[in-house]
Amino acid sequence: MKPSDVLLLPGWQNSGPGHWQSLWETRHGYRRVEQHDWIHPLRGDWTARLEETVVDAGGPVLLVAHSLGCILSAWWAAHSANACRVQGALLVAPGDVERSDLGAQLPGWAPIALRALPFASVLVGSRNDPYCSFERARSxxxxxxxxxxxxxxxxxxxxxxxxxxxxxGHGWLQRLAARA
Structure with missing residues (x-):
């Protein structure tokens, strides 16, 4: 897989210059899926942009999602006929948009799609994530x-x-890519 076949899916407000996703983009040449509005994200718009990017890739891709990007990945996979183009996904620190505090800040993102993903995936959760409990990440x-x-x-x-x-984290991505 070429570096440009690895798609970075940042969460709400994008990933700043010191974020591991931005560092991976610079270091490895991975491609960020740019959204039209990082501050007021609309699930339909973000889903359409991911669909467009996956189709335009022309071949298999790997997803590397953080926070709201994880929720986007699951929603998109549950509704896209092109999910078969994804070889795998590294899902890091999903944001629980079904919590009332996050749901109020990110209207329209609930419910979370809870279907099994049609591609290999690894979810990395933290025991003290302020945006998703450890138990919720595991579920x-x-x-x-x-x-x-x-x-x-x-x-x-x-x-x-x-x-x-x-x-x-990059090691988990490499192992996932090897499995795919």
Whole structure:
């Protein structure tokens, strides 16, 4: 797989320059799926953009999703005829948009699609993620048919977690790519 076949799906407000997704984009040449509105995301718009990007890729892709990007991946896979083009997905720190506090900030994103994903996937959850309880992350992994990785206490597994290039996460992506 070429680096451009790895699609980065940031969450709400995008991934800043110190976020591991941005560092992977620079270091490995992975391709960010740019959304038209990172601050006021609309699920339909984000889904259409992911669909367009996957179709335009012309071949198999790997998804690397963070936070709302995980919720997007599951929703898109449940509704797209092109999910067969995805070889696998690394899903990191899903944001639980069914919680009242997040649902109020991200209207229109609930319910979360809970169908098994039609591709190999790994969900990485943190024991102290402020946006998704550890138990909820584990139950999402189970619903999606994803392997679950306990990342320990890493917060939202973002810039504030101090992960830098997050080589451990990149290793999970490489193993996932090898399986695909």
């Amino acid at each position: 999402l992994a189970q619903a999606w048919g994803a392997d679950f990785v306990d990342c320990g206490e890493r917060g939202h597994i973002n810039t504030e977690s101090g992960l830098g290039d997050w080589d451990e």
